[in-house]
Amino acid sequence: xxxxSFKFLGWAFVASVLFFSCEKTEEGxxxxxxxKTVKCLVVNQGNYSDANGGISVLYSDGSLVNQVYxxxxxxxxxxxxxxxxxxGNTWALMCAMEDKIExxxxxxxxxxxxxxxxxxxxxxxxxxxxxxxxxSDFHNLSANGLYKIDLSTYKQTDYYPLEGTPExxxxxxxxxxxxxxxxxAETWASYDPYVCRFQLKNDMKKDVYKLEGSTMAARHxxxxxxxxxxxxxxxxxxxGQLVQVDTTERKLDNEITxxxxxxxxxxxxxxxxxxxxxxxxxxxxxxxxxxxxxxKKIDVSSKNITTIVSGNGFYGFGVDLATGDIYTANxxxxxxxxxxxxxxxxxxxxxxxxxVGVGACRFMFPN
Numbered sequence: 001x002x003x004x005s006f007k008f009l010g011w012a013f014v015a016s017v018l019f020f021s022c023e024k025t026e027e028g029x030x031x032x033x034x035x036k037t038v039k040c041l042v043v044n045q046g047n048y049s050d051a052n053g054g055i056s057v058l059y060s061d062g063s064l065v066n067q068v069y070x071x072x073x074x075x076x077x078x079x080x081x082x083x084x085x086x087x088g089n090t091w092a093l094m095c096a097m098e099d100k101i102e103x104x105x106x107x108x109x110x111x112x113x114x115x116x117x118x119x120x121x122x123x124x125x126x127x128x129x130x131x132x133x134x135x136s137d138f139h140n141l142s143a144n145g146l147y148k149i150d151l152s153t154y155k156q157t158d159y160y161p162l163e164g165t166p167e168x169x170x171x172x173x174x175x176x177x178x179x180x181x182x183x184x185a186e187t188w189a190s191y192d193p194y195v196c197r198f199q200l201k202n203d204m205k206k207d208v209y210k211l212e213g214s215t216m217a218a219r220h221x222x223x224x225x226x227x228x229x230x231x232x233x234x235x236x237x238x239x240g241q242l243v244q245v246d247t248t249e250r251k252l253d254n255e256i257t258x259x260x261x262x263x264x265x266x267x268x269x270x271x272x273x274x275x276x277x278x279x280x281x282x283x284x285x286x287x288x289x290x291x292x293x294x295x296k297k298i299d300v301s302s303k304n305i306t307t308i309v310s311g312n313g314f315y316g317f318g319v320d321l322a323t324g325d326i327y328t329a330n331x332x333x334x335x336x337x338x339x340x341x342x343x344x345x346x347x348x349x350x351x352x353x354x355x356v357g358v359g360a361c362r363f364m365f366p367n
Contacts, residue, residue: 036061038106040320040327041091041364043084044357047334051097053081055109056340056356064354066337069093069102072109077102085124086367087131087151094121094133101133103154106366113154119143123220125171126151127200132176134166141165141185146178146198160204162196167265168220172229174201177245179231181217193218193233195245195252209245211252216240218252219265224300225273232265232278240265242278242298256303262293264316264361271321274300277308279317279328295326295343308347318363325350329360 036059046053054077056066069077079095079102090112093102101115101124119137126132131149144166148158166180176198181190194210195218216233223229231252234240240261243252262281269276275297282292293314298305313330315338320327324345329338330353338360342350 036063038366040318041084041366042327042329042340042356042360043081043093043316043362043364044338045082045334045359045361046080047358048080048097050358051078051080052358053077053079053095054357055081055084055091055093056360057109058340058354064356066355066357068109069104069111072104073111082121083123083362084364085126085131086364087126088367090151091364092124092131094124096120096122101131101149115149115154115156117156118147121147122166123168125169125176127171127176130157132169132171134162134169134178134180136165136167136180138165138183138185138188141183146176160198160206164194165190165217166196167218170221170223170229172223173227175199177221177229179218179221183217189215190217190235191215193231193243193252195221195229195231197247207247207250209247209250209252211243211254214241214254218243220267222267222269222276223273224269224276226300228300230267230269230276232261232267234261234263234265236263240280242267242276256298258296258298258305266316266318266362268319270297270319271324276300277317277319277326279314281314293328295328308345309343309349311341315359316361316363318365320363320365322365327363329356331359331361334359 039060040058042056044054055068057068058064079098082094085092090103103113118135122134122136124131124133129151133147135144145161150157164180164182166178168179170177178196181193183190192210197207199205216235219232229245239259242256243254246253260280262279267278277297280294294310295308314328315331317328326343329340331338337355339353340356
């Protein structure tokens with residue numbers, strides 16, 4: 001056997017080790033089985049009356065597993081799950097009602113740590129070895145803000161106060177951008193939506209960009225190909241908007257009004273930054289089986305709007321930037337397990353509809 005043959009066999013062995021893992025058989029031997037990789041982590045919000053949120057996992061081989069947390073940890077999560085964040089070696093679950101952030105091992109989904117004391121954690125962004133989390137408690141506005149968690153120790157290390165009800169947060173251009181709005185606890189109404197920029201390299205210097213006179217809240221953020229920050233504005237019973245952050249005039253431009261942009265207000269930029277994806281519904285808040293829901297995209301340059309898919313009872317959605325596929329689910333009014341649908345970027349349905357958990361609201365894709 002020549003040197004090339006030895007080298008080839010060596011690489012073949014390494015490849016087999018990477019592609020397969022070992023499992024013991026019932027007879028005590030060892031069997032090689034293919035390792036599966038996570039394609040999508042489905043965040044199931046759960047029903048507020050039952051606190052039965054959790055996660056489902058779609059693997060690259062097409063298999064789908066529900067009640068992943070309960071299977072891995074031997075007990076239910078017992079919380080409402082608002083979102084999840086890929087923290088490198090872990091997933092961080094933002095859990096309301098229990099006011100906790102649960103860190104799960106990326107491979108086994110076993111709980112590694114729990115951070116408590118952050119009231120109603122909503123969304124998060126990772127910068128280096130830190131996770132920044134928004135807190136939005138309608139009953140305790142003084143506790144709301146941006147919290148920093150050290151991912152080495154799973155300890156909260158800093159807190160940056162924000163007025164109103166902070167929601168989405170993204171990291172871009174060495175800054176953390178947070179969507180929020182002022183809030184009147186007596187009337188249960190938002191006003192003056194704003195986007196706040198924290199400059200990480202300037203001691204977290206804070207800049208605020210407002211839209212005066214609006215009664216909606218800023219919900220989520222995305223960055224287009226030009227480096228412009230987009231924010232969704234929404235409120236129950238009102239037509240929503242997409243606006244852009246004008247850093248020169250230090251305000252939000254409200255040039256784009258999108259009828260019935262739904263209440264959760266999730267938005268995503270395409271991988272090229274040419275399109276912004278968003279969702280509308282004829283019932284404003286989304287989630288009812290009677291409501292017609294559409295996922296649309298707006299061209300960043302021309303502002304032309306295209307409908308990608310239309311369905312019923314959709315609540316949240318996500319975009320797999322690697323493939324362009326769009327994920328959403330009919331949540332059946334939170335009364336039973338949601339049905340997840342996957343569409344190509346041109347609206348072609350790619351699955352028959354798969355049952356996931358209750359109130360599927362976010363679809364997260366590993367970094």
